[in-house]
Amino acid sequence: MKQFLLLWGLLYFLSGAHATPTKVTIRVKAKDAKFIGTAIGGAAVVIRDNRTGALLASGITTGTSGDTKSILQTSYQRYQSITDDKTAGFVANIDIDAPTFVDIEVVAPVSRRGSAIKGSTQIWVIPGKDILGDGIILELPGLILDILNPTTHQIISSDSIKNNSLPVRISLTMLCGCPISKGGVWNANDFEVKAVLKKEGSPIGTFTLQKAVQTNIFEGNLPVKEKGNYQVVVYAFQSRSNNSGVDLLNFVIQ
Missing domain, CATH: 2.60.40 (Immunoglobulin-like)
Structure with a gap:
């Protein structure tokens, strides 16, 4: 019971x-x-x-x-x-x-x-x-990477290319938006930033981007010698924390 x-x-x-x-x-x-x-x-x-x-x-x-x-x-x-x-x-x-x-x-x-x-x-x-x-x-984990120049599917006149060199410029921040600067809490020296360039699908080379004066900005130059369709892939890697970020776009030289 x-x-x-x-x-x-x-x-x-x-x-x-x-x-x-x-x-x-x-x-x-x-x-x-x-x-x-x-x-x-x-x-x-x-x-x-x-x-x-x-x-x-x-x-x-x-x-x-x-x-x-x-x-x-x-x-x-x-x-x-x-x-x-x-x-x-x-x-x-x-x-x-x-x-x-x-x-x-x-x-x-x-x-x-x-x-x-x-x-x-x-x-x-x-x-x-x-x-x-x-x-x-x-x-x-991760990084926010945005290619600022060139822009998506930008059509660029070959006459405007000086010394066969196209400037590339990107913005890079931590996933929370925290800033990356030289000597800062998130030190720019801890980040490897490179651009991989292809023309008509064929690799041209990989090029290092350097930290610019402005916070979060990295820049460099891409060798562009001929007219055609190009793709650039930019990656950033923070080896001390294993964070990474990528952006890619296509542009045209005519």
């Missing part, structure tokens, strides 16, 4: 269970850099029930990229926080009535789709057990 009453009580409790609002904080951090927030367009966050695939929450991380000293220039101790109330994040409000195994997927930065990286993780969310503070931090 006692076992029956216990079982009945458990079933009664479960049948009367109600969904409990539960907060889950998601933050997205660039590898060897800071958090991805409002200034760079934020990170898209999607949370789903792993068992059913049902969408539980979605949104964009907002806020600042965080404090450089706390994130990158401090020796860490256990349970030490690297965020504050202004640091970029997304707080999901999930209504669940039982422990739920969820899939968390992020894509960032949202506004730079050509450089956006996807990341994911899984956790158990317990009703009423909010995940706050630093929350769940997903770290994404």
